[in-house]
Amino acid sequence: MVENFLDLLHQRKATRAIASRELNAEIIDKLMQAAQLSASCFNNQPWRFLFLTDEIALEKGRKALSKGNSWAQTAPLLIVGFSKPDLDCQLSENRNYYLFDLGMATQLILLQATELNLVARPMAGFSPQILKAEFSLPIEFEPFVMIAVGYEGNISELEPNLQAKSLASRTRNPLNKNFFHNKLPEQMQ
Numbered sequence: 001m002v003e004n005f006l007d008l009l010h011q012r013k014a015t016r017a018i019a020s021r022e023l024n025a026e027i028i029d030k031l032m033q034a035a036q037l038s039a040s041c042f043n044n045q046p047w048r049f050l051f052l053t054d055e056i057a058l059e060k061g062r063k064a065l066s067k068g069n070s071w072a073q074t075a076p077l078l079i080v081g082f083s084k085p086d087l088d089c090q091l092s093e094n095r096n097y098y099l100f101d102l103g104m105a106t107q108l109i110l111l112q113a114t115e116l117n118l119v120a121r122p123m124a125g126f127s128p129q130i131l132k133a134e135f136s137l138p139i140e141f142e143p144f145v146m147i148a149v150g151y152e153g154n155i156s157e158l159e160p161n162l163q164a165k166s167l168a169s170r171t172r173n174p175l176n177k178n179f180f181h182n183k184l185p186e187q188m189q
Contacts, residue, residue, distance in 0.1 A: 008111060013119045015166040016071040017153035023077050027116055028053065031079075031149070034112035038105035041097040046087035047105040050080040050135060060134035061146070066125035071162055075148035080131055081106050082143040099144060106145055113149055120149045 028051060035049060052061040053076065061078040072078065081102055088098035106122060113120030128143040137143065155163050 008114055012110065012114045013152060014121065014170055015119055015152060015155065016121065016162050017155040017158050017166055018072065018075045018119050018121075018148055018150040019153035020074045020076055021151050023053070023118075023150065027118070028077065030116065031109050031112050031120075034108040035105040038101070038108050040101040040104070041089035044088045044097075044101070045105075046083045046098040047102045048082050048141065049105075049109075050082070052078040052080070061131070063134060064126040064128075064130035064146070065123070066127070069123050069125045069146075069148075071158060072121070072123065072146075072148035074153060075150045077149040079109065079147040079149060080135075080143050081145040081147065082131075082137065082141045084140045084142060086140075102144055106147065109147060109149075117151075118149055119152050120147055122147050 032049070032051070035047060036045075038045075038047070040046060052058050058076075058078060061080065062073055065072055083098045083102045085096045085098050088096065088101055090096050110120045110122065123146045126143070126146045131137060131143045131146075132139070132141075155166050158166060
């Protein structure tokens with residue numbers, strides 16, 4: 001059991017080894033519910049997620065994956081996150097919130113998967129055009145993220161370079177590189 005939120009964040013699995021074992025409907029429903037509870041500008045909820053679970057839909061989704069994401073072929077669940085600007089707040093200076101709100105909902109899927117002891121790995125390496133064609137997605141919608149979800153697989157089944165990446169410890173910048181108190185550092189001004 002997770003004692004606190006930071007523990008949950010540290011438990012997130014970044015491996016590319018995903019078992020093909022099917023996920024049950026209750027798990028998929030929990031992932032959907034987590035995203036549904038995300039915050040959004042004026043509660044517009046601009047995110048749209050296409051959950052691919054049956055073999056025909058998965059094959060269509062797999063066609064869109066880049067070569068670098070071939071490891072995701074084994075995932076029993078691929079999720080396509082998409083939206084369009086007019087579903088959310090459009091503020092002055094072209095500050096459109098739809099991608100920000102889609103990102104927050106995506107993060108909640110990742111956290112719910114972590115709590116369920118699943119791997120959930122977001123990917124940018126895919127063809128939006130293939131997804132639009134395969135799923136008849138209207139042209140105004142922008143597929144922005146794909147997420148491979150499943151139980152942790154056998155790392156030894158990955159290519160050697162992906163084994164190394166999956167076994168490497170996660171690194172993060174020191175706090176003072178990304179976070180500032182009350183003013184920006186001089187080198188940024």
